[in-house]
Amino acid sequence: MTDIEYIRPLNLKEALSFLWEKGEDTKIIAGGTDVMVDLRSDGLDKKYLLDISRLEELKGIELNNKELSVGAGVTLSEIYSSKILKSNALALKKSAKNFASKQIRNIATIGGNVAHSSPCGDTVPALVVHDAKALVADKKGTRLVSMEEMATKAYMSCLSPRQILVKFILTPYQGGFTDFQKIGRRRELAVSRISMAVFVKKDKDGRISFLKIGLGACTPTPCKMESVEAFLTGKIPTENLIWEAGGILAGNMIKITGRRSSAIYKEPAVQGLFMRILYPVVKS
Amino acid sequence: MVHIEFTINGQKAALDIPADITALETIRSLIGLKGTKEGCGIGECGACTINVDGKAINSCLMLGARLDGTTVVTVEGLATKENLAPVQEKFMENHGVQCGFCTPGILMSAHALLAENPDPDHKEISRALSGNLCRCTGYSQIFVSVKEAAKLTDQLNQLKKVGG
Ligand SMILES: Cc1cc2nc3c(=O)[nH]c(=O)nc-3n(C[C@H](O)[C@H](O)[C@H](O)COP(=O)(O)OP(=O)(O)OC[C@H]3O[C@@H](n4cnc5c(N)ncnc54)[C@H](O)[C@@H]3O)c2cc1C
Numbered sequence: 503m504t505d506i507e508y509i510r511p512l513n514l515k516e517a518l519s520f521l522w523e524k525g526e527d528t529k530i531i532a533g534g535t536d537v538m539v540d541l542r543s544d545g546l547d548k549k550y551l552l553d554i555s556r557l558e559e560l561k562g563i564e565l566n567n568k569e570l571s572v573g574a575g576v577t578l579s580e581i582y583s584s585k586i587l588k589s590n591a592l593a594l595k596k597s598a599k600n601f602a603s604k605q606i607r608n609i610a611t612i613g614g615n616v617a618h619s620s621p622c623g624d625t626v627p628a629l630v631v632h633d634a635k636a637l638v639a640d641k642k643g644t645r646l647v648s649m650e651e652m653a654t655k656a657y658m659s660c661l662s663p664r665q666i667l668v669k670f671i672l673t674p675y676q677g678g679f680t681d682f683q684k685i686g687r688r689r690e691l692a693v694s695r696i697s698m699a700v701f702v703k704k705d706k707d708g709r710i711s712f713l714k715i716g717l718g719a720c721t722p723t724p725c726k727m728e729s730v731e732a733f734l735t736g737k738i739p740t741e742n743l744i745w746e747a748g749g750i751l752a753g754n755m756i757k758i759t760g761r762r763s764s765a766i767y768k769e770p771a772v773q774g775l776f777m778r779i780l781y782p783v784v785k786s
Numbered sequence: 787m788v789h790i791e792f793t794i795n796g797q798k799a800a801l802d803i804p805a806d807i808t809a810l811e812t813i814r815s816l817i818g819l820k821g822t823k824e825g826c827g828i829g830e831c832g833a834c835t836i837n838v839d840g841k842a843i844n845s846c847l848m849l850g851a852r853l854d855g856t857t858v859v860t861v862e863g864l865a866t867k868e869n870l871a872p873v874q875e876k877f878m879e880n881h882g883v884q885c886g887f888c889t890p891g892i893l894m895s896a897h898a899l900l901a902e903n904p905d906p907d908h909k910e911i912s913r914a915l916s917g918n919l920c921r922c923t924g925y926s927q928i929f930v931s932v933k934e935a936a937k938l939t940d941q942l943n944q945l946k947k948v949g950g
């Protein structure tokens with residue numbers, strides 16, 4: 503059953519030209535940690551496997567002029583050990599900490615995580631917090647796609663078969679308080695049931711002056727939680743207030759997903775996780 | 787078919803493989819090195835762990851074609867003609883092995899860990915081995931074995947320095 507052809511382009515241009523002609527018949531493979539699982543379970547209804555794992559244009563983490571860029575081909579291990587991310591996007595670094603296993607982090611890429619569009623993608627909440635835009639290219643040009651537009655539904659990205667995700671452009675944040683947490687069935691190799699990333703800054707009076715929230719695994723596609731951010735901004739974070747905001751967050755989630763059977767578990771769990779992740783801001 | 791050339795356990799390999807087979811199938815069925823095991827086949831058990839360019843990866847999740855141009859070490863490549871590798875010796879000594887099915891993968895995760903971090907603490911060992919399941923040992927002997935292997939590696943390195 504192997505009439506599949508393996509193609510390894512030498513550069514991005516070559517890859518994009520190939521996709522322009524044969525994108526419909528092609529499966530892009532980066533780390534392969536999602537693709538190989540699918541290949542094993544369902545086979546592949548494509549003619550070509552396009553290996554983009556060695557494309558230099560997709561590598562590297564850079565900070566210049568207030569713009570932080572993370573290549574789509576950067577691995578989770580590289581994210582975890584990046585000094586630039588440690589000081590400019592700590593939530594993203596933290597999301598790589600308990601991602602799958604060491605073996606998987608060594609090859610799985612952030613581009614694959616986002617393009618796969620699983621609601622449980624662990625890098626997504628941090629990308630939402632950093633207002634990330636994906637730079638998407640095809641043979642004719644490039645465009646920027648926000649994280650909210652990236653997935654059209656669960657497991658379905660907005661990318662056309664001719665496009666490659668090149669890099670993510672993040673707003674860097676220094677200082678403040680930031681964290682990523684996930685709840686899974688077990689600690690290692692667990693698919694996130696709920697994940698959350700936050701970034702908070704307080705002014706000199708202890709009021710929240712800036713807040714970003716990314717909620718993962720709870721909604722089919724990534725969405726902003728601007729009403730919760732607005733609710734807390736300008737206020738002094740007390741335990742009660744954070745609890746109330748967590749309630750609004752859980753309510754927003756239910757509005758998006760409808761009241762499914764898992765809501766009995768997820769609604770209080772989202773509120774509880776919000777309390778847990780922001781508790782250090784209350785105390786300090 | 788895809789033509790690949792790479793180094794495996796210090797030797798050059800050149801062969802043609804189907805485009806859609808895994809590195810695991812390439813190494814076991816085509817090259818004939820059966821030390822690397824297939825457990826789950828989907829990245830969850832770590833039995834298939836090998837080192838590619840010094841990094842531990844699951845060979846069941848890597849496309850065989852991606853081996854082209856790399857340097858691979860499998861469990862067969864750990865020992866020299868004269869000696870077992872420190873990880874192998876210490877796993878035997880400390881009962882880190884029972885049925886042995888997980889062992890090749892765990893040795894390769896441990897080997898990559900010690901190359902990167904010669905003196906790992908309990909937490910670091912746990913993180914490096916979290917993708918390796920063992921149904922027999924309960925892990926505590928494995929932790930002892932890795933710690934002892936780290937010490938032995940250090941001693942051997944000291945000796946080498948003195949000798950050279
Ligand atoms: C055992 C196991 C545990 C896992 N645990 C986690 C976990 O804890 N958290 C988590 O979030 N995920 C987890 N995953 C899922 C997976 O590892 C991630 O989604 C990973 O980031 C995918 O990246 P990749 O490079 O391997 O993608 P690939 O498998 O190569 O590709 C994934 C998809 O994205 C497309 N694609 C890849 N790169 C690009 C690009 N640059 N442009 C356009 N399309 C592209 C591919 O065509 C494919 O459809 C796990 C998977 C396994 C097998």
Ligand code: FES
Binds near residue numbers: 829846
């Ligand atoms: S066989 Fe590869 S991880 Fe289980």
Ligand code: FES
Binds near residue numbers: 922
């Ligand atoms: S020794 Fe049997 S699975 Fe580990």
